[in-house]
Amino acid sequence: MSNIPAELKYAKSHEWVKDxxxxxxxxxxxxxxxxALGDLVFVETPEVGDHFSAGDDFAxxxxxxxxxxxxxxxxxEVVEANEALADAPETVNxxxxxxxxxxxxxxxxxxxxxxxxxxAGYEASLED
Amino acid sequence: MSAPAxxxxxxxxxxxxxxxxxxxxxxxxxxYGSQVEEHHAVRQASGMFDVSHMTVVDLxxxxxxxxxxxxxxxxxxxxxxxxxxxxxxxxxxxxGVIDDLIIYFMSEDWFRLVVNxxxxxxxxAWITAQAEGRDLxxxxxxxxxxxxxxxxEARGKVHGLVSGALAAEAAELKPFSAASEGELFxxxxxxTGEDGYEIILPAADAEGFWNQLVEAGVRPCGLxxxxxxxxxxxxxxxxxxxxxxxxxxxxxxxxxxxMQDDRDFNGRxxxxxxxxxxxxxxxxxxxxxxxxxxxxxxxxxxxxxxVGEVTSGTWSPSLEQSIALARVASSTGxxxxxxxxxxxxxxxxxxxxxxRNGKPLI
Numbered sequence: 012m013s014n015i016p017a018e019l020k021y022a023k024s025h026e027w028v029k030d031x032x033x034x035x036x037x038x039x040x041x042x043x044x045x046x047a048l049g050d051l052v053f054v055e056t057p058e059v060g061d062h063f064s065a066g067d068d069f070a071x072x073x074x075x076x077x078x079x080x081x082x083x084x085x086x087x088e089v090v091e092a093n094e095a096l097a098d099a100p101e102t103v104n105x106x107x108x109x110x111x112x113x114x115x116x117x118x119x120x121x122x123x124x125x126x127x128x129x130x131a132g133y134e135a136s137l138e139d
Numbered sequence: 140m141s142a143p144a145x146x147x148x149x150x151x152x153x154x155x156x157x158x159x160x161x162x163x164x165x166x167x168x169x170x171y172g173s174q175v176e177e178h179h180a181v182r183q184a185s186g187m188f189d190v191s192h193m194t195v196v197d198l199x200x201x202x203x204x205x206x207x208x209x210x211x212x213x214x215x216x217x218x219x220x221x222x223x224x225x226x227x228x229x230x231x232x233x234x235g236v237i238d239d240l241i242i243y244f245m246s247e248d249w250f251r252l253v254v255n256x257x258x259x260x261x262x263x264a265w266i267t268a269q270a271e272g273r274d275l276x277x278x279x280x281x282x283x284x285x286x287x288x289x290x291x292e293a294r295g296k297v298h299g300l301v302s303g304a305l306a307a308e309a310a311e312l313k314p315f316s317a318a319s320e321g322e323l324f325x326x327x328x329x330x331t332g333e334d335g336y337e338i339i340l341p342a343a344d345a346e347g348f349w350n351q352l353v354e355a356g357v358r359p360c361g362l363x364x365x366x367x368x369x370x371x372x373x374x375x376x377x378x379x380x381x382x383x384x385x386x387x388x389x390x391x392x393x394x395x396x397x398m399q400d401d402r403d404f405n406g407r408x409x410x411x412x413x414x415x416x417x418x419x420x421x422x423x424x425x426x427x428x429x430x431x432x433x434x435x436x437x438x439x440x441x442x443x444x445x446v447g448e449v450t451s452g453t454w455s456p457s458l459e460q461s462i463a464l465a466r467v468a469s470s471t472g473x474x475x476x477x478x479x480x481x482x483x484x485x486x487x488x489x490x491x492x493x494x495r496n497g498k499p500l501i
Contacts, residue, residue, distance in 0.1 A: 049363075050175045052454040053432045053461075055480070071480070073432045075174050075454050076363050097430065 013043040013137070016108055020124050021133035022084040026069075027108065028124060031115070035090060036124065039112040040072060040081055040103060043137055049074045051100040056092035057114050063087065065123060070113050072103065085123040087116040146191035147284040147342035151349050155359050163257035165192040167362055174363035178456040181331050181368055182497050185290035186360040187352055192256040195283050195339060196266065199249045200275030207242060207250060209404055210269055212387060214397035218244035222317040224328055227395050228387045229265065230406030234413060235383035236390065238262050239375065241328060243317055251324075253285075253337075255377050269405070283322070284345030288357060289335035289368075291497060296355045297325065297336050300348065309336070330365065332372025332495045367453050370462065373424065373492030379435055380422070380450040380464055386413055389466060391422030391491075418469060420447065424491030425463040426501060427477065429484035433463035438478040439471075439486075446471050457494045458501070464491065 015021070020028045025044035029037040045051065053073040063069050063083035070081040092114045096102060103111035118124070128136060143166040152159060157168030167189065170177060180186040198206070207215040213227035223244045229237040238258045243251040254262045267277050288297050298306040301323065308318040309325050314334075317326035324339040340348060353359065366376070373391075375381055381390035388396065388410060396410060413419075427433050433452030438445050447467030455462045463486075467475070476483040489501050 049170065050173065053430065055431070073454070075178075075367060075456065076169070078432065078434060 013041065013046055014108070015041070015043075015130045015134050017130045019108070020084075020127035020129065022082065022127055023133075023136050024082050026081060026084045028084050028127060030121075030124065034121060035115050035117050036085060036087070036121075037112050037115050038069070038084060039107055041133070042107045045104045045107045045111070048072060048079060049076065051103050054096040054100045054103060054113065056094070056096060057089045059089050059092055061089045063089070063116070072100075081113060083116070084127060085116060085118050086120065087118040089114050090117050091115040144192070146189055147345040148189040148191060148286075148349055151346050152189065152359075155353075157359070157361060160362075162362060163192065163255075165256060167192060168359070170361040170363045171359050174361065174367070175456045177358060177360035177364035178367050180358040181290045181333055181360060181364065182457055182494070183291070184358070185288065185293040185296050185335075185356070186358045186364065187289070187293075187349070188287040188360050188362075188365050189285075189349075190287050190337065191284040191342070191345065193285055194254045194256060194259045194262065195280040195285065196252040196254060196263070197249065197278045197280055198252065198270075198275055199278070200273070201248055202274040203248060203250050206270060206273050206275055208402055210266065211240070211242065212396045212404055212406065212410070214400075214402060215242060215244070215250070217397075218242070220244070220316070221246055222312075222319070224315045224317060224326060226315075228381075228392060229262070230387070230404070230410075231383060232406060232409065233383075234386040234406040234409030236377070236381045236385060236387060236392075237265055237383065239377050239381070239392075241326075243326065257378055282342055283339050284342040285337065285339050286345065286349060286352070287329055287331075287335065287337045288352060289329045289331040289333045291334060293333070293335035293357065294327075296352060296357050297338070299355060300351050301325070330372070330374055331368040332374070332492060333368075333497065367456055370451050370453050370464065371455050371457055371492065371494035373464070375464070376451055385466070386410060386418075388413055388418045389420040389422070391464070420466050421469045421471070422450070423465055423467055423471065424489040424493060424501070425449070425452075425465050425475070425477070425486040426489055426493075427461035427463075427484060427486045429486075431461065431479045431482070431484050433461045433477060433479075433486070439465055439467050440476040440478055440483055441471060446475070449477065455493060458499055462493050
């Protein structure tokens with residue numbers, strides 16, 4: 012059973028979003044996603060200043076066997092990327108909701124997060 | 140699409156928590172928890188793979204040796220002692236690779252082929268058509284299972300589980316040769332770059348033997364580890380590194396083509412023409428120098444010109460960096476760029492294998 016913190020919002024495509032309360036949102040991939048991917052060996056984070064629309068290719072996480080796209084769960088500009096993942100991609104496996112965050116985004120429209128799933132909704136989506 | 144087939148070890152995979160995927164129409168384990176740990180088990184101790192999905196074909200009859208001299212690009216006259224094995228390709232008239240296979244010399248009127256699962260139907264159709272009018276029978280052996288036990292400790296583990304006589308015979312085997320006792324067949328071959336055996340046995344005995352190996356400490360390994368191990372070992376994968384559109388000469392397999400005498404094998408004229416004109420492409424190893432992971436079909440760029448593509452790429456658990464096999468223009472030098480998404484990432488061209496017998500070679 013994977014860990015799905017109640018305080019986060021989720022995209023069906025297995026990204027999580029944390030409201031930092033200042034118009035910025037931290038984005039990562041869920042415990043379920045890291046588990047399904049297996050040992051990660053490379054993470055390509057977005058660059059600070061890049062702008063994404065919700066649903067755009069945002070980052071890439073690669074396990075030994077395959078590369079998987081991470082999609083932007085909300086629209087906005089990247090204000091910080093987790094540079095530590097360059098040398099320690101396995102952090103995403105070890106700590107998907109804390110040290111394994113991927114980037115911080117300044118939202119174009121914070122109300123976009125209303126369209127995301129809550130923890131119960133994401134858990135239900137895993138059972139589909 | 141029919142439901143995927145199951146090997147005699149299906150229940151063992153489920154019981155061991157194997158993550159099963161459809162591979163060439165077979166329900167096969169890709170890993171049992173950690174592909175990377177399985178990889179290291181084979182390099183450092185012992186691991187085993189269910190390869191029962193591969194196709195065992197027995198050819199029997201007076202004409203078999205002559206038939207094989209036409210069917211495959213390597214020369215079966217190298218097979219002199221019973222049990223000896225030969226790696227080779229089966230070519231079409233254009234010199235394209237229909238499949239790669241191992242041929243075991245069982246006796247003068249009995250040779251055993253092991254061909255790929257993904258190419259089974261095509262191979263059987265080709266072999267049967269080629270055998271038309273010859274004094275020989277072509278018999279698939281689906282009632283046999285196959286287990287590859289690989290790693291520095293693998294052979295010792297197997298010796299403890301078979302009869303004393305067979306264990307003694309196996310212990311004396313040179314690489315690329317086999318011993319058997321009834322339907323239990325032990326070949327000192329593999330697809331990992333480590334010592335070990337590929338064992339063919341009655342399907343009904345496979346699960347019991349597998350479980351005995353587990354008890355002896357041999358780690359079950361999935362197709363994921365099998366792929367990273369074979370790639371580090373510089374061994375081609377049919378369908379990725381070569382197929383009907385490539386000749387063995389441009390697939391790093393010239394060493395499996397015997398053209399010293401005038402033996403007339405399928406595809407020979409096309410290979411000769413390619414040699415005479417100059418083989419246009421070559422297989423090379425790549426080690427990624429920038430960040431990322433090499434993957435099949437990424438383009439190779441030199442001076443803004445596309446010179447080829449990655450045929451198989453991965454992150455190498457043994458070397459902890461990304462490696463690949465790539466087919467490039469024969470003139471390609473020692474430094475290239477690889478197009479990874481929107482970036483060109485530098486890579487070094489190296490001779491492969493990358494790893495053999497637990498040791499890095501690059």
